[in-house]
Amino acid sequence: MNSIIKVIKNIPFLKTIVSPVSSSIHYLKVKNILNENKKYKDQYKGKRCFIIGNGPSLNKHDLNLLKGEYLFSVNSMTITKEFDMLQPNFHVMVDSTRFDEKNVIFHQNMKDLASKVNPPICIFPIRFKNYFEKYGFDKKLEIIYVYPKTKTKKIKEIDFTKRVPPYQNVVNIALYTAIYLGFTDIYLIGCDMTGVVVIYDENDEVDYGGHFYEEKNKKEVKYMKELHKERSNEFMLKAYGFVFELFRLTQDYALKHNVRIYNATKGGSLDVFPRIKYEELFNEKNK
Numbered sequence: 001m002n003s004i005i006k007v008i009k010n011i012p013f014l015k016t017i018v019s020p021v022s023s024s025i026h027y028l029k030v031k032n033i034l035n036e037n038k039k040y041k042d043q044y045k046g047k048r049c050f051i052i053g054n055g056p057s058l059n060k061h062d063l064n065l066l067k068g069e070y071l072f073s074v075n076s077m078t079i080t081k082e083f084d085m086l087q088p089n090f091h092v093m094v095d096s097t098r099f100d101e102k103n104v105i106f107h108q109n110m111k112d113l114a115s116k117v118n119p120p121i122c123i124f125p126i127r128f129k130n131y132f133e134k135y136g137f138d139k140k141l142e143i144i145y146v147y148p149k150t151k152t153k154k155i156k157e158i159d160f161t162k163r164v165p166p167y168q169n170v171v172n173i174a175l176y177t178a179i180y181l182g183f184t185d186i187y188l189i190g191c192d193m194t195g196v197v198v199i200y201d202e203n204d205e206v207d208y209g210g211h212f213y214e215e216k217n218k219k220e221v222k223y224m225k226e227l228h229k230e231r232s233n234e235f236m237l238k239a240y241g242f243v244f245e246l247f248r249l250t251q252d253y254a255l256k257h258n259v260r261i262y263n264a265t266k267g268g269s270l271d272v273f274p275r276i277k278y279e280e281l282f283n284e285k286n287k
Helices: 002-009 012-040 056-060 075-079 081-086 104-114 126-134 170-181 218-229 233-256
Strands: 048-052 070-074 090-092 121-125 143-146 185-189 260-263
Touching: 012 126, 012 143, 012 170, 048 170, 070 075, 070 081, 070 170, 075 081, 075 090, 075 104, 090 170, 104 218, 121 126, 121 170, 126 143, 143 170, 170 185, 170 233, 233 260
Parallel strands: 048 070, 048 185, 070 090, 090 121, 121 143, 185 260
Antiparallel strands: none
């Protein structure tokens, strides 16, 4: 049966019919699980938080200033000393490569995350629920499951008991989560967004934007470089275009719901949200 569905999905005309139907059936199967997310709605109403990206610019920030703040980390920050120092409240991962038992690097990262003494609340896609259950990660981690839409022209609501708006980047989901939890002042740091295209040097080495922790994590650097060699710049430009579109739609939604999103990243290409100086956020007046 599954093989038949796969064949059908490769036929353009039938795919437009089968894919939405298949998605709706799956959504109905997991709706009760998603409904459990209602307990998180507006738990942090009126408070501020920081979403920490993994861009190289993060090395320019004094992260000690973040102690005592509500923090979101993403992707492989779990392997860094900064993660253990800050002990983020929430951790977001949505990329399918990170939930693959055959991917030795990321599977080990999941094991390490689950073994933390005080692990954060995790935000993961519900389609990988079987993976979490297989390895007992769901028993060790508190997980907020998300079910994203595939496209949208406008964000009308952000409700984690239903399908959430699409994402192309982990920061997209981090923003939706912060808004759903009730945070009204959201600050982005380390969100460089500079990996727009793959750039080759004279030795055919790849520059893909990079991360702040790369000097001490050579295995992941090697893996990411090989991964980006497989992605054409046409793919990257289209993907980043969608990322920035979703940021704009998120900003439109936030402004209508009295949520303020600021970019406190030192540098970078993200131009959707108003910029603010990182250090100024810790003046008594701004706090």
